Amino acid sequence: MQLHELMNPDYSENPFLLYRKLHEQGPLIRGGDNVIISGSHAVVEALLNDRRAGKNYMDSVRLRFGADAAGMPVFRGMNRMFLVLNPPEHTRLRGLVMKSFGAKEIQSLREMVLAVANDLADSLAGRYSCDLAREFAFPLPVRIICRMLNVPESDAARLGHSASALVRVFDPQITQEDLLKAGVAFTELEEYFSALIVSRRGSEASDLVSLFLRGGTDGDRLQHDEIIANVILLFIAGHETTSNMLCNTVLALYENPIELERLRQDHSLIPAAITECIRYDSSVQMLYRTALDEIEVADHVIPRGTSLFLSLGAANHDPAVFSSPEILNIRRREGRSLSFGGGIHHCMGYRLALAEMEVALEVLLTRLPDMRPVTGGIQRNNRANLRGISILPVTKDST
Template identity: 35%
Template sequence: MTGSVVAFDPWSPSFVAWPYDAYAELRENSPVWQFPGTGQYLFSRHADVDALLRDRRLGRSYLHLATHEEMGHEPDAPHLEPFWTLIRNGMLDVEPPDHTRLRRLVSKAFTPRTVQRLTPRVQEFASDLVSELLDAGSDGSPVDLISTVAEPLPVAVIAEMLGIPESDRHLLRPWSADICGMYELNPSASAQATAVRASIEFTDYLVSLASERRSSPGDDLISALASVVDAGDQLTDGELVGTCVLLLNAGHEATVNVTGNGWWSLFRNPSELARLRAGEVGVGTAIEELMRWDTPLQMFERWVLEDIEVHGVRIPRGTEIGLLFGSANRDSAVFPDAARLDLGRFPNPHISFGAGIHFCLGAPLARVELGASFETMIRRVPGLALAETPRWKPGFIIRGLESLQVTVR
């Protein structure tokens, strides 16, 4: 169960471009495997990943139970303090009871009605961006689908939802990308420094904006988060900022990559793209399959809070594990003919949004954004075609394309 699987190399461009053969080997031969590169135990089967996401013997953090030293780890490096302060003020990287409290408060502001109210604006944004794509490619020259449509759409939606002034919205994407660099395996010193700088700048910006909204609230999520009260409890400034950053990072990075990876998947599977264009399958069903077939978040990490044993392998307290979403979503034990892209696949119990208490709060909004984007592209750009083979970014965990050059006629 713990034998060497040489093919797993998250720093290799060829592996990042296509990790699925290595995943198949892991699922078959080493469903629990300790990766020498990080010391993490990796889980590749759907049943294990799904169960461990819900297992309360694991957590995104252990600091509610013990110090770093008590868990056998080095304390946080002092120069990373701004990053960790920001991240640990959001609900993703805390555990109950703090997580329960934060999710309850945020859910009171980030409601289904919020998403419903945004839906017409999402469609408007998508329509405008597709118009820009058509204009840019009207002479037959290649256009980058990522920078023209995939990236601007979720940033515009999150900025609109939060109430970020138009003049400041260009700041969000760079801050998000720089902060998310810390989620890769063994980030470089340069990536760490960049993430710290972005954390400081983003925190300062949002603290100032939240202060304005507390004194002069508007019809936006920052105002709602600043004023939400439940049984006398409310978010601190740090928690409000951490929540806004989480909404941007989680709601933006994944949506961009579902769009880019999804269209690249469709170009590689022209018969499925033809089904979608002909209306044989619905856009919503197709999007679920695109999230499964080429998953935007390939791995999600957890800490072992008390000793566990899986498939006869004992994993001690304080160990970090990696849950391979991309592998779980290709598990033939759950998905018949799992290696095949089938846009009409149903049921489709993929775990691209996670599971358990950390299930993505923004999943409904992400589905609205993706639905608007793909539906508008299918309807208005029937001649969309690949112009050149894309290159992947070097990141493995948050996995996406550098660009996707297309022609529109």
Template identity: 30%
Template structure:
């Protein structure tokens, strides 16, 4: 990476200040209908800078989302990215045929012209996540044929058994690090079982997946990219070997089914199979880990809401929806425009880079009443935490199945849930993470009161 450098606006450290971000305006391409009010534009730039690059923004992103939405809801930032924060704007953009995923357009605004030479960025760019129709249609059709409701439902007993196994030592100890001892190993075990990764090998993938996920961050540094490159090399080697093993010896798993599935007489290539493994396991483990962790933390912080679910198990579905709305595991998703498109009354030019702020949209007061209140009785329709349109999450059922096992198990066995240490956030914005979540588990049927 000695000859490769992140662009100036991405920096090589995480110490970007509001002043630095605002002074980049001279290098950002102007939009045809970008806001011209210097006061609101400055307020939006300031909120975005805090969100992306300050410790305070990582601890409390929602205050910055609110300021962005109130200042300039369709904001052409000084980073050259258009930022969307209202529910309708985000939802419409994700569903629009005029909005797609041109990886070269998006990457060109973030890195130098030789970005594809980096293993991590090349891997990201070749993923189904960055394809458009008709290629995306072909790949998604194949995934849908094997990623069936019946296949996922067959793992329900495995999920319940793993929850019991992982929760038992926490119950015996009266608590512990529920993020790393339950919410991390459960999704990784489940998606490994689904894809065909041996259970003893699955933990080896956690840190490489985490390091690779840095490629989604707008504030990615040169050091982050080096770690992501190393992770990409490891993951390519591992999944390539896994595909070769399954080609030699099929199993009752998703990868074996993908190997044998044809679409219009063609099968997935070796490279496509390896990429599918990475996409499914990374998306199915990392985001579900923090979906479950966020839910348990919210029940700890809102014991009255936990009591409502305990008293009425019929509220579980709404409670899951509310966890996803209130604090989703993915906060933003990238897009590009295929042509000029009107979003929220603003003409966004073709070839523009968009960042759809899912977490901000889920707190839009024009869509959800009292949006900053965690309310498990809320019944106002779905959030967009699993995305929308053709790129919506294919594994949303599997994530919900795990929540349907974990949340009742924790709430049903323990009458009192408390956070015993302040969670330590990792420096992530697109996929916020915590290092650990230490909780106390008392009363009920899990431990002695």
């Protein structure tokens, strides 16, 4: 399998085809010169937890877009995000915000999510139809991250639009037009958050922006550009992935009515249902790593400098770990989903994402019990990565 095959549009509609192909070709697949692809749960998990499989973001940019792309402002800016860094820089930046996503903080955030979800449900109450993606799933996480950054919610829609354009740079199917739009979006977000950061200097508040400004010691303060890049990262990470996961979850449940009915009868199954839906149709489908040193895995030696494309979607459907992986089973008790990654780059906001999805699903089942997706109007975002739904029309079930 060659790397470009991962971008086959057929896989956007039916990713199971890709997962099967990856499993058939073995745990380590040569995807081109110095490129390895894997959809094996054991291999992907091992590499995510191996610090020798690290990040080299600019190499991935050059591989995908050519040597000149590394000089583009959007990529220079994103290269400052702790998401793409290795220790010790990654450790320093990640440590500054970990305290805002700890287990103790999630309860207050859950209450915030409940208030926002109910407010959005209020706007949909009594209506015969709506677009659940644009009117519920997308505004929910963006309003939450706005509150965490202490950004006016009146700016949420504009910032969310820019974030959606910028996040396309993580997708291998990006077009030249999309890349240009992403560059414009990065500039818009950079200017917005730069002004915000200047206005927060000296603040003793507990929002994430103020936390970054106070982070470090006098001799190791974060630079202005570092703060901008990582505030942008928190914004896009707290927006796009969660909204896509929520849409994928809703659609997966309605396409499996027996599982949906079980959930309707017993809301205590919601956490397990979320876990299974994230495994079944993950938002983040692929992670990229570079072999920083020689690595032995699955009885093979991966040479230093090899580009590693790790399919989380395929790993979550590995029949060696999950029985009948293409069947949604909300009472499944086997394996571990890799949808939030692993190792030192495990998703820092996974507790918040789970809380948002659990609360959102509870609100939807309670407040919109007659909701039914209109299959013919659903539009997927046609991405090889950050898989999701752009339009999710729902109507009241007449049965």
